[in-house]
């Protein structure tokens with residue numbers, strides 16, 4: 001089963017929608033134009049239900065199959081938000097809004113799911129409900145969690161949920177997926193050090209916040225190398241270190257900021273605990289006062305085994321056996337993680353070809369990928385809800 005023929009017919013329309021979204025990027029929850037256009041199209045396609053305002057600006061469409069009510073319901077999710085990046089693609093349809101850009105391909109995700117919705121509403125060759133989910137604020141705003149909090153899963157009776165992201169570096173027409181952890185949890189650490197400032201020539205009367213900060217950074221690096229099982233994964237990156245503004249003054253304070261990535265709840269807990277212990281140890285040996293703020297961000301994105309097998313089978317049918325690969329886990333994060341905590345499902349990568357990377361000012365979603373991604377959505381529904 002290659003791509004769906006009808007999708008090839010729809011390719012021009014879907015491309016047009018995608019480029020229109022690309023020209024009008026919106027950030028976080030402030031996706032009013034995008035959500036409005038999505039809702040309008042879903043109504044025009046003849047969706048049985050179109051609900052707006054879920055998770056502030058999220059949109060949901062329900063399409064009922066013509067083969068009867070199987071009682072089964074599947075959720076498909078796309079994200080709508082862009083990024084605060086100045087676009088440098090020079091495309092004729094480049095962003096019309098300075099400082100905002102669709103640099104993660106969410107324009108493509110939204111357009112492909114709209115294409116699938118149009119096809120599914122036209123054909124309805126399935127038994128049960130297909131629920132298409134368009135969420136705001138994937139880029140750091142936890143829009144998925146907001147939609148779930150507003151009753152997304154229960155209200156529409158969603159039993160399993162699927163997500164897709166484009167993958168630069170993966171050939172167009174190929175897919176990549178894995179069972180278990182596929183993207184990392186991201187947590188933030190803020191470390192504020194208060195020492196005792198003074199003259200650079202009289203360090204014995206001071207508590208040097210720079211030296212304390214250096215010890216904290218070094219000690220944190222021992223967590224991954226010495227507290228973790230070597231077969232587990234984690235990243236601790238301290239990316240900001242601010243202290244002092246004169247060469248002959250030992251500064252009173254220092255601030256460190258960093259990010260922590262982990263792939264299992266167990267490792268996440270271990271790392272968080274060790275961060276507090278290690279910093280408390282440095283405070284004790286140096287006499288500095290050190291405050292740690294550990295803020296949990298998106299959880300680990302964990303693909304469920306059964307749904308991953310199913311998604312892999314569908315991707316293989318569309319792309320061919322040789323073009324569906326097992327991806328290693330990525331240390332980036334995805335708020336689809338919240339949906340996979342709420343319901344079983346799977347997150348897949350759809351090849352975007354040899355383009356600039358995600359979040360790069362020269363990145364662009366590849367319109368050649370549209371037929372593959374859209375066909376995947378359609379076949380996923382028709383097989384999951386087979387009569």
Ligand SMILES: [Zn+2]
Pocket residue numbers: 103104139358359
């Ligand atoms: Zn992104």
Ligand SMILES: [Zn+2]
Pocket residue numbers: 104105106138165
């Ligand atoms: Zn993204």
